[in-house]
Amino acid sequence: MKVLGISFGRKNKNCDILVKQALFAAQEAGAEVKFINTMNMKISHCTGCGACSKLRDQGKQIKCVAIKDDYLELENEILNADGIIVGAPVYSIAPTGQLKNYIDRFGAAHDRAAALAEQDKRIKAGAEELLDPRVLADKYVAYISVGGAKTPDWVSMGLPNMHMFGMSTVMKTVGQIDAYNMGTAVSPILEDELMEQTAKLGKHLAESIGKPYDQVEWLGEEGVCPVCHNSIITIGKTTEVLCPLCGIHGNLSIEDGEVKVTFSEKEQNRARNTLEGLTEHYHEIQGFI
Numbered sequence: 001m002k003v004l005g006i007s008f009g010r011k012n013k014n015c016d017i018l019v020k021q022a023l024f025a026a027q028e029a030g031a032e033v034k035f036i037n038t039m040n041m042k043i044s045h046c047t048g049c050g051a052c053s054k055l056r057d058q059g060k061q062i063k064c065v066a067i068k069d070d071y072l073e074l075e076n077e078i079l080n081a082d083g084i085i086v087g088a089p090v091y092s093i094a095p096t097g098q099l100k101n102y103i104d105r106f107g108a109a110h111d112r113a114a115a116l117a118e119q120d121k122r123i124k125a126g127a128e129e130l131l132d133p134r135v136l137a138d139k140y141v142a143y144i145s146v147g148g149a150k151t152p153d154w155v156s157m158g159l160p161n162m163h164m165f166g167m168s169t170v171m172k173t174v175g176q177i178d179a180y181n182m183g184t185a186v187s188p189i190l191e192d193e194l195m196e197q198t199a200k201l202g203k204h205l206a207e208s209i210g211k212p213y214d215q216v217e218w219l220g221e222e223g224v225c226p227v228c229h230n231s232i233i234t235i236g237k238t239t240e241v242l243c244p245l246c247g248i249h250g251n252l253s254i255e256d257g258e259v260k261v262t263f264s265e266k267e268q269n270r271a272r273n274t275l276e277g278l279t280e281h282y283h284e285i286q287g288f289i
């Protein structure tokens with residue numbers, strides 16, 4: 001069982017400390033662990049060149065090879081891992097751009113619904129090159145968002161955006177931590193409760209690996225959306241609401257002065273981080289030129 005910790009923060013600073021704390025706990029729970037700090041890695045942004053789709057059409061591996069930088073090294077480590085702990089600093093209320101650069105180049109090229117359809121086609125055609133089986137393997141992920149602000153108000157898009165990391169490959173998110181207030185706390189090491197919570201997350205990740213997704217328990221705040229456990233909800237003029245992260249519709253009501261948001265089982269099952277949700281999108285974009 002391999003657990004990879006990735007920090008998008010400064011070397012030896014807050015994200016590094018928290019990711020390593022989770023890794024130590026995963027190691028104690030029996031995982032083989034590895035740590036990567038990406039701060040000095042060159043991960044350029046996706047240029048939309050379509051090279052990954054061309055490789056697909058030529059029957060080769062679908063991956064971003066057009067830009068020669070450190071992306072492929074990180075991708076390889078992620079594909080080798082069974083579980084991943086991602087720690088990212090909040091810059092301008094969302095995770096640092098380096099993480100988004102990685103997600104854009106990884107996600108579309110490794111979309112699980114598209115990969116399954118492609119693999120099926122290749123098997124039926126007796127193709128020479130099948131897709132890397134690591135792209136189709138189940139993986140488990142935990143997120144740690146780190147912010148300097150005293151209140152959660154300035155880290156609001158941190159954790160929700162981090163979820164895009166495992167979305168397209170249908171990784172199972174086992175839990176998350178919103179470590180804001182680092183400006184006042186000075187270092188996570190001085191925050192016993194946070195360090196304890198982070199160790200719990202690392203242990204929980206290691207213990208979740210290999211379980212059927214529907215048997216994995218969530219570790220963290222429940223949130224409003226029962227699928228992603230975040231609390232960003234889009235509200236229009238009716239009582240229908242949307243979880244913009246999962247892409248699922250729910251209903252808002254006020255009962256005894258309390259706001260209630262509910263999502264049907266059917267909607268929950270078509271969330272973007274499920275194979276059903278991704279397959280729906282795969283068919284939706286088939287007609288695109």
Ligand SMILES: Cc1cc2nc3c(=O)[nH]c(=O)nc-3n(C[C@H](O)[C@H](O)[C@H](O)COP(=O)(O)O)c2cc1C
Pocket residue numbers: 008009010011013014015016088089090091092093094146147148149150154155180181182
């Ligand atoms: C460009 C920049 C923008 C930032 N924006 C925010 C922000 O919007 N909200 C917040 O809480 N912290 C913000 N911070 C503070 C960082 O999230 C904080 O210092 C964090 O600990 C950095 O992670 P690291 O210590 O692992 O490098 C920002 C820092 C930088 C450098």
